[in-house]
Amino acid sequence: MDFTEIDHLLELARLELSNEEKEKIAHDLAKILDYVNQLQEVKTNNLEPMAGGTFSKNILRDDGIDSRKLNLEKEGYFEVPPIFD
Amino acid sequence: MIQELHDKLINQEITAVQLVEDYFKVIQEKDSKIQAFLTLTKVQALEEAEKVDKKINRGGKIGILEGIPYAIKDNILVKGVKTTAGSKILENYVASYDATVIKKLRNEGAILLGKTNQDEFAMGSSTENSGFFVTKNPWDLTRVPGGSSGGSAAAVAAKMIPFALGSDTGGSIRQPAAFCGIVGLKPSYGTVSRYGLISMASSLDIIGPLAHSVEDAEIVFKAINGKDQKDSTSIDVNFKDDIKNLKFKIKNLKIGLPQEYFVKGLDEEIRDRIEAIVQKLLNQKIQIKKKSLPSTPYALHCYYIIMPAEVSSNLARYDGIRYSPITNHQPPITNLHDLYFKTRGYGFGQEVRRRIILGTYVLSKGYYDAYYKKAQKVRRLIIEEFNKIFEDVNFLITPTTPTPAFKIGEKSTDPLSMYLSDIFTVAANISGLPAINLPIGFTKNNLPIGLQIIGPYGSDCSLLQIVKAIENMVKVSL
Numbered sequence: 368m369d370f371t372e373i374d375h376l377l378e379l380a381r382l383e384l385s386n387e388e389k390e391k392i393a394h395d396l397a398k399i400l401d402y403v404n405q406l407q408e409v410k411t412n413n414l415e416p417m418a419g420g421t422f423s424k425n426i427l428r429d430d431g432i433d434s435r436k437l438n439l440e441k442e443g444y445f446e447v448p449p450i451f452d
Numbered sequence: 453m454i455q456e457l458h459d460k461l462i463n464q465e466i467t468a469v470q471l472v473e474d475y476f477k478v479i480q481e482k483d484s485k486i487q488a489f490l491t492l493t494k495v496q497a498l499e500e501a502e503k504v505d506k507k508i509n510r511g512g513k514i515g516i517l518e519g520i521p522y523a524i525k526d527n528i529l530v531k532g533v534k535t536t537a538g539s540k541i542l543e544n545y546v547a548s549y550d551a552t553v554i555k556k557l558r559n560e561g562a563i564l565l566g567k568t569n570q571d572e573f574a575m576g577s578s579t580e581n582s583g584f585f586v587t588k589n590p591w592d593l594t595r596v597p598g599g600s601s602g603g604s605a606a607a608v609a610a611k612m613i614p615f616a617l618g619s620d621t622g623g624s625i626r627q628p629a630a631f632c633g634i635v636g637l638k639p640s641y642g643t644v645s646r647y648g649l650i651s652m653a654s655s656l657d658i659i660g661p662l663a664h665s666v667e668d669a670e671i672v673f674k675a676i677n678g679k680d681q682k683d684s685t686s687i688d689v690n691f692k693d694d695i696k697n698l699k700f701k702i703k704n705l706k707i708g709l710p711q712e713y714f715v716k717g718l719d720e721e722i723r724d725r726i727e728a729i730v731q732k733l734l735n736q737k738i739q740i741k742k743k744s745l746p747s748t749p750y751a752l753h754c755y756y757i758i759m760p761a762e763v764s765s766n767l768a769r770y771d772g773i774r775y776s777p778i779t780n781h782q783p784p785i786t787n788l789h790d791l792y793f794k795t796r797g798y799g800f801g802q803e804v805r806r807r808i809i810l811g812t813y814v815l816s817k818g819y820y821d822a823y824y825k826k827a828q829k830v831r832r833l834i835i836e837e838f839n840k841i842f843e844d845v846n847f848l849i850t851p852t853t854p855t856p857a858f859k860i861g862e863k864s865t866d867p868l869s870m871y872l873s874d875i876f877t878v879a880a881n882i883s884g885l886p887a888i889n890l891p892i893g894f895t896k897n898n899l900p901i902g903l904q905i906i907g908p909y910g911s912d913c914s915l916l917q918i919v920k921a922i923e924n925m926v927k928v929s930l
Contacts, residue, residue: 373809380764380812381771382805383797395806395867396813399756402868403823406753409830416828417835419655420641420884421909423685
């Protein structure tokens, strides 16, 4: 990883680093990325990525129409009670 | 220990005020060497203890945790108390509300004595990354207590506190518990509310107890678990079903030994000690099966993609304006751009900066699919393998750490070698499973050895029962 790439990441992450530390970070990141890149050995065809640590899903209520609040007589749009006088 | 202290309080052998004062005395004697605490809350603690004493004197009935002192890791919010998460960027931050776990323990009447040291924002395995000072291992002051909940583990191990809370994102409760010779529970993901826990990696973080015994860990877990309106990922554990299941199974319990955890690099003394425990289980006619989890060795690779990705986004909130502004810049800052760059450059320590940059990289354009998405796919594979194995065995036994506590400074210059000390603990976080460290003896150099027991998702209560049984077996042989 060269300095231009590190500078781009620092800009995205809003971090200021000394040149000395940039060198160290570039060296460390290369080693860590080498390590995590071993993941490419694992076959993951047809697997959906997880979005978190469990299979729980959002719990949503069904949409419902409260006819007291809506005038469905008018075609094409809902009429709701006025908010401002 | 909690039950013992509770009995002393109700039999009026000791007052709650005396108990609190006794613990502060031990802290004063020992903590100058161990350095487990960042903040002490003596005034509030004594006030609360007086209330408990009044209640006892009136003949009121007290709960099991009422009047029992405890400590918490400094990344958990307590209203009106300094909460730094071990970081300079939060050096002067005073929390404006209580975390749900604090509210729950307060309702139970437990008494907070102080906040414990940790690796900055829970990033590290030795507590050497604290922005303030290094905590020492009570068994050998030249060694690390583990991390990131190193302060909590050291405080409990040195008997400065009956129990403490920590947080576990990749092993941060179990690894220091193993290094310090105490019990540490990482509950199933979501069973304890994260509201008021300073976020590190939200799909992995969980709060749990560090304690002297499995019974104590269970008492605390029962007090802090449960669904919380303020954490949408929180769930209720179905205790009754879980325990009913166990009673049915206990006579034909099957335990798995995943071979991927007993590899080259595992300390010989740890391996021997675990084999001795396995032999004891076999003598009890418990079935032990050798098992394989072929994708598990990749859990640490997944972890070092998913965790920094979540870190880089969670830590974006520290902008130098909110929480704890840093105002003494020289020369003074005159524009917003510099304020962000300089505060974050100065306020975050080296490891935190490294992980933010790594996370920014794996999420950035052109790399997202190769790293983040790939890791989330392998994560599914690891979870599916665990689910499959738990169709055949009830629990898994592994070492908690590959080595006993290492020397201070030994790994702090090489991040990758530090990361590898979490190799046996991260899989439980990647897959949300409950896991516990049980101390099972010592090396020749008198350093604690830990055993990890992993259960299926949501089996926290039956896991605790099984580990209690193993704990009794170990006690006899120690």
